Amino acid sequence: MAVTIKSHSEIELMRKSCKLLAIVHEEMKNALRPGMTTYDINMVGEKTIKKLGCKPNFKNYNGFPSAVCVSVNDEVVHGIPSKKHIINDGDIVSLDAGLIYKGYHSDAARTYAVGNASDEAKKLIEITRQCFFEGIKYAKAGCHLNDISTAIGEYANSFSYGVVEELCGHGIGTSLHEDPEIPNFAQKKKGIRLEPGMTLAIEPMINAGSKEIIWSDDGWTVTTKDGSLSAHYENTVLITDGEPEILTIDN
Amino acid sequence: MAACRIGEFAKSKAGHDKEQVFVIINIENEYVYLVDGKSRKLESPKKKKLKHIQVINKIDDNLLNKIQSGNNITNEEVKRAIKLYVKNGI
Numbered sequence: 001m002a003v004t005i006k007s008h009s010e011i012e013l014m015r016k017s018c019k020l021l022a023i024v025h026e027e028m029k030n031a032l033r034p035g036m037t038t039y040d041i042n043m044v045g046e047k048t049i050k051k052l053g054c055k056p057n058f059k060n061y062n063g064f065p066s067a068v069c070v071s072v073n074d075e076v077v078h079g080i081p082s083k084k085h086i087i088n089d090g091d092i093v094s095l096d097a098g099l100i101y102k103g104y105h106s107d108a109a110r111t112y113a114v115g116n117a118s119d120e121a122k123k124l125i126e127i128t129r130q131c132f133f134e135g136i137k138y139a140k141a142g143c144h145l146n147d148i149s150t151a152i153g154e155y156a157n158s159f160s161y162g163v164v165e166e167l168c169g170h171g172i173g174t175s176l177h178e179d180p181e182i183p184n185f186a187q188k189k190k191g192i193r194l195e196p197g198m199t200l201a202i203e204p205m206i207n208a209g210s211k212e213i214i215w216s217d218d219g220w221t222v223t224t225k226d227g228s229l230s231a232h233y234e235n236t237v238l239i240t241d242g243e244p245e246i247l248t249i250d251n
Numbered sequence: 252m253a254a255c256r257i258g259e260f261a262k263s264k265a266g267h268d269k270e271q272v273f274v275i276i277n278i279e280n281e282y283v284y285l286v287d288g289k290s291r292k293l294e295s296p297k298k299k300k301l302k303h304i305q306v307i308n309k310i311d312d313n314l315l316n317k318i319q320s321g322n323n324i325t326n327e328e329v330k331r332a333i334k335l336y337v338k339n340g341i
Contacts, residue, residue, distance in 0.1 A: 058252055062281055063302035069252060077253045096252055107252060166306070167253035175280050177254045181319075188320045203253055219264070219305045232253075 003171055003179045005197035010104065011238060014173070014199050017054075017101035018236050018247030021108050024048045024097055026250070028068070034089040034115045038070035042081035045097045054099040057107075057176050064220060069096040069109075076164055076205050076213055076222040076230040077109075089115030092125060094232040098176060105176045107201040108248035109234035121229055124161070124208050128231035131155050131184070131204035139200065139237050139244040145180055145191030152204050153185030162211030164230070167222065169203040172236055194239050199247070203234030254278070258318035260336060261285060261304040272333050273297065274310060276318065288330030310336065 006014060024045055031044040046067035049056045056067030064078070071079035071094040072087065079094070087093055096109035111125045134155040138147035156163045169182030180192055184204045207213075209228030216223060224230050238245040257278055263271050263285075273285035276296055283304060284296035291297045310332045317324050 061252065062300070064252075098252060166256060166259060168256055170254040176252060177278075177280065181254060181256055183256070183319075188316060205253060215306055234253075 003192055003198055004173050005195060006173060006199055007197070010173070011197065013102055013104040014106070014236070014238065015247055017099065017104045017106040018108070019250060020052045020054055020101055021097065021099050021106040022248050022250035023052065024099065025095065025108055025110055025248070028095050028097070029110065029112065032087070032093060032095075032112055032114060034087055034091075036087055037081075037083050038072065038079065038085040038087060039081040039083045041087070041093070041095065042066050042068040042070055045095065049097070049099045052099075054101050057098045057100045057105050061176060067097060070094070071096070071221070071230070071232065073229055074224045074227050076207070076224060077167060077232055078220040078222055080218055080220055087114055090117050092117055092121045092229055092231065096232060096234065103174055105172050105174070106236050106248060107172055107176060107234060108236060109203060109232045111231040111233060120208065124206065124229055125231045127156065127159050127161065128204055128206040129233045131206060132202060132233045132235065135202055135204065136237060136244050136246070139194065139202065139239060141194055141196050141239055141241055143194050145182060145194065146187045146189065148202060149183045149191070150186040156184070156204065156206045162207035162209055162228075164205040164207060164211060164213055166213060167205055169201050169234070172199050172201045196239055196241050198239040199236060200239065201234060201236050203232065205230065205232050255306050256319060258310065258315045260307045260310050260333070262307050263299065263303065264305055265303040266299070268297070272307070272337060274318070274329050274332065275306075286326070286329050287333055288326040288328070292326045293324070293329070
């Protein structure tokens, strides 16, 4: 497994790439409202990425047709934006986007409750977000990859939520997906030892019901098998000698 | 964007092996390496672009755990897992 350690200059480029992506997510968050289509919110994201002088890295990635994955309710990830899919009051919507800045990729996802969503939906969103923060307590030099995975999985399971196993987080840098795989549940092996300079996209995908998922016929959209809601939260993180730096949150 | 994991089933979407079921044993950027235990053994996996496959399901937990933990699997185990999937759709 070849996990890249970024140089100082590469880290600066990653910081910039991620900071710009944070702006994109802020624009999408402000624009999201009931009545718009999943295509509309995707276009907010795509236009913002291009306005910032960057390239959307999801578009045409392995054939994905759009800049933003828009996944609604029981859609886990990789929802393809559509002019026919209207976002309704009470829906939960996951927006997953990335961009390339001077050859360096960033990747982040957020799930939002649109309008008057149920308390259960809001709780799922918040717990999924917290799963990420539980995981990154171990995103430090000297810890092992499985420490992050175990923390995420145990936290989600403590609420009887299902942790998606077939998809995972990943290294990121000059490619969108690099080594290592970062599962969201405990593995049998401890995994690589984390070192300063690693840049990782950590992304819990949590279902309100069972962990089982179905891959759709469109070749991309993943949904929960039991029809329960699913939430997704992701940031690109830099491993340092001290606390991890969350690059895609604009402080 | 979430990444697929090594050890999952995939179906070929293009090429002379279209519709054939494989197990993913490696992923490198836009490429996956596929085996079926007979025409494509572990010693000589098929290299394919990710966009030319569709991930269809996870395989049985024991085999999946072995692959994802980096433990050795055999061509027989791969063949058996694919046969079971094709027969039962698990």
